[in-house]
Amino acid sequence: MVSQEKILQVCDDLLVDTAIFLMRLVQFESISSHEGPAMDWIYEQFKDISDECEKIDVSEDIVKDPDYAFRIDNRPYKGRPNVRAVLKGDGTGKSTIFNAHVDVVPPSKGQNRPFDPYVDEGILYGRGACDDKGQVAILWTLFKALKKLGVRLKGDVILHLVIEEETGGNGTLAMIRSGEKADCCINLEPCSNNILTSVRGAVWFTSTFYGRAGHSGSSETTVSALDMAIEAINIIKEYHDELLGKTINDDPFFSRYTNPMPVTFGQNEGGDWPAMAPQKQVFKGVFGFLTTPKEEVMSELEKRIKTRGPAWLRDNFEISFQYRHDTSINNPELPFVKTLANCYKAMGVKSEIGAMPASTDLWFYTNILGIPGLVTGCGNLMDAHTSKEQVILKDIIISAAVLTLFVKEWCGIEAA
Amino acid sequence: MKWIYEQFHDLADVCELVPVPEDIVHDPCFAFRVNDTPYKERPNVRVVLKGAGAGKSVIFNAHADVVAALENQECSFEPKIKDGRMYGRGTCDDKAQIAVLWSICKAFKKLGIKPNGNVILHFVIEEVTGGNGTLAMMRRGEKADCSIILGPCSNNICTSVKGAVCFCGTFYGNSKNNGYPQVTVSALKLAEEAMRIIEEYHDELLAETINDNPLFARHRDPMPVTFGQLTAGDWESSVPQKAVLKGVFGLLTTPKEQAMKEIKERIKTRGSEWLSTNFDMMYRYCHDASIIDPGLPFVQALTDSYRLMNVQSKTDVMTASTDAWFYTNVLGIPGLMTGCGDLCNAYSCCENVALEGLTMESAVLTQFIKEWCGIRES
Structure with missing residues (x-):
């Protein structure tokens, strides 16, 4: 039988290879819609360590899917496939889908060497180090370890390595539209090794406000689009605070946070000249929510800006929604959750069950496919999207060991 | 020409x-x-x-x-x-x-x-x-x-x-992934804070000086402040790290040097602690x-x-x-x-x-x- 010590040792032995894998992966400038070369390379890295490994083309028709988020630019999907890798079980055990994404957000201002990663005292720095390429590295180490251990699986281990998560x-x-079945799903994101069974929902919004441009000396005849945008920001914040008050106790894990459903006004731009009241102001952001359905949130945001602002605002704005994720809430008592918790404990890794205060792809599996899921992973969410994004290499190895043990316990294995 | x-x-x-x-x-x-x-x-x-x-x-x-x-x-x-x-x-x-x-x-x-x-x-x-x-x-x-x-x-x-100073304020936040709002500082929020401070100063100065000349007093606001341009942030889901606010601050009888100094001073002392040390203010033109x-x-x-x-x-x-x-x-x-x-x-x-x-x-x-x-x- 394969012991956890053996698992840990095999994973440990892969530290250098994993570091090389991750450094190479981070070098790919795979900002969303530019994932092609990275996915081609990932396919090559997994094809010899999987039973099945395929590039899954994303059809251009995906843009018509009702759950399609938005098109970031006009780059075609051809040449930017997802990758599906499988270690096949004999059908007598339980199956698991692991999901991790290969796209990254653009570098932060002032970020040193975002796509030229470096390691300092065992920590790898670079864009995607923890979000989410470090997690892809965990899965590569998992597959390498399972191969090295020479075990036969009872349940399938399926990897979905995807584009355009961000x-x-x-x-x-x-x-998910190409169909997949499994007994559980583990979505890998930087979670400090916690097991997050509740994941908040979110909608991205773009609002455009129109004013009446004019000279700064004509303040009585101009209408500043910036002032209108600020009115709308306050209306949105008010709605956010009400919703937070109403729903924060709907789930015990969300209520551990002061604000598990933040609203972020990420981008704001408008105006043509310092001395001219702006004619147009655009802001874009993310509105988080808990148990409220996304359709209700979108409808309410639009309605409130229309009815609670000044008269000019009512007829002089537009709002559209780009990505739209519902919340994913899973029962923490489910066997696969407990199994994973035990695996963390067995490997001496501190891990708690909780809620994810960011939105991820988990809801596609849980809400649309009906596959229970959770989010876990090494690395710290506070480092993601920042100029100091990083991951401790040893943590990747330990996470791989945890997941190898999970595969043993959940999917079931036999020594070859 | x-x-x-x-x-x-x-x-x-x-x-x-x-x-x-x-x-x-x-x-x-x-x-x-x-x-x-x-x-x-x-x-x-x-x-x-x-x-x-x-x-x-x-x-x-x-x-x-x-x-x-x-x-x-x-x-x-x-x-x-x-x-x-x-x-x-x-x-x-x-x-x-x-x-x-x-x-x-x-x-x-x-x-x-x-x-x-x-x-x-x-x-x-x-x-x-x-x-x-x-x-x-x-x-x-x-x-x-x-x-x-x-x-x-x-x-x-x-x-x-009227006189005016044309200002350009740059505000620096502390950007993290939007999952942790309690430890992030939004540069956009700092810019909004500065806007309120500037508006407050404008309102005080208006009340103080509007009657210095009978012609001024014919207008409700002969020295308007205009926030003409605001740009902040790079990504929808990232709290903005930098915001730039440009506008024009009107003056009546206040010397421009005094207004320039006071705007900076007030942002430094009347805003949040983070704001006080994380902004630059420069002036593009200044007319008495x-x-x-x-x-x-x-x-x-x-x-x-x-x-x-x-x-x-x-x-x-x-x-x-x-x-x-x-x-x-x-x-x-x-x-x-x-x-x-x-x-x-x-x-x-x-x-x-x-x-x-x-x-x-x-x-x-x-x-x-x-x-x-x-x-x-x-």
Whole structure:
């Protein structure tokens, strides 16, 4: 029988190879819609360590899917496939889908060497180090370890390595539309090794406000689009606070946070000249929510801006929604959750069950496919999207060991 | 400007291209550089109808630069005439005023008359970006008994012209993934905070100074603060790390240096702790208010001219900052603003001027020259 010590040792032995894998992966400038070369390379890395490994083309028709997020630019989907890799079980055990994404957000201002990663005292720095390429590295180490251990699986281990998670999950959407079945799903994101069974929902919004441009000396005849945008920001914040008050106790894990459903006004732009009241102001952001259905949130946001602002605002704005994720809430008592918790404990890794205060692709599996799921992973969410994004290499190895043990316990194995 | 030079060349005694020296950028009153286009090839133009020496002199100033067209502006640089109005960028601010001065020169030539005192025309560049063109003219030196700065004033005589500082604030946040709002600092929120502090200062200053001059008090807010541009953030789901806020802060009798200092000081001390050490504030242009006594003889002469030509006009304050202060405050030549067209049209997407208003303004100013400078047959 394969012991956990053996698992840990095999994974440990892969530290250098994993570091090389991750460094190479981070070098790919796979900002959302530019994942092609990275996915081709990933396919090559997994094809010899899987029983099945295929590039899954994303059809251009995905843009018509009702759950399609938005098109970031006009780059075609041809040449940017997802990758599906499988270690096949003999059908007598339980199956698991692991999901991780290959796209990254653009570098932060002032980020040193975002696509030229470096390691300092065992920590790898670079864009995607923890979100989410470090997690892809965990899965590569998992597959390498299972191969090295020479075990036969009873249940399938299926990897979905996807594009366009950062821009709303179009890659995972394409995977689920091609159909997949499994007994559980583990979505890998930087979670500090916690097991997050509740994942908040979110909608991205773009609002455009129109004013009446004019000279700064004509303040009585101009209408500043910036002022209108600020009115709308306050209306949105008010709605956010009400919704938070109403729903924070709907799930015990969300209520551990002061604000598990933040609203972020990420981009704001408008105006043509310092001395001219702006004619147009655009802001874009993310509105998080808990148990409220996304359709209700979108409808309410539009309605409130229309009815609670000044008269000019009512007829002089537009709002559209780009990505739209519902919340995913899973029962923490489910066997696969407990199994994973035990695996973390067995490997001496501190892990708690909780809620994810960011939105991920998990809801596609849980809400649309009906496959219970959770989010876990190494690395710290606070580092993701920042100029200091990083991951501890040893943590990747330990996470791989945890997941190898999970596969043993959940999917079931036999020594070859 | 070269075209303007051509148009006035045969109508005046003196018509010269006045180069703006590149080292104007080092002048303490220099506003800011919009881009790297050199000043060579962008001269001011100076035109003089020479007086015989016996009369009083006047400088007229008008600018040839305009603000950019707006996205939805139909007639920007292909002007159209409809129902007696000309539509296009710069029609009232400030090219109609140049047209007024051209038609005065034409009228003088046609009538075969000359002024007894010098009538000096300053056609300048870079007024909308802070007055660098007028600054250059002023540094060359000029003498006159009065100055009239032309702009869209609805024919009113603005003896008080507000001052302004044009500011650019940069605010720095602390960006993290939006999953942890309690440890992130949004640069956009900092900019909003600064906006409230600036508005508060504006409201206090307005209350303190609005009654310093009876003309100011006719307007609810003769010194508006405009937040013209705000840009923040790079990504929808990332809290903005940097926000840039540009605008104009109006002034009445407060010296510009005091306003500049106070804005910075207040953001430092009245905002949140993070804000106080995570912003830069710079000023792009700074004009003092220009305030002259409406009882001065040349103001009276202009008032009489409007009345004689049956054009409705009143003494008022200009709620926009202009180049007037260079003449009044720096050169010591009392200056006022007047002109055809309405300020509420300037900078708008349907900027326009009534052509009849233009010709009436020419008649008024010709009459003014007759009254103030005196005229003789050539």
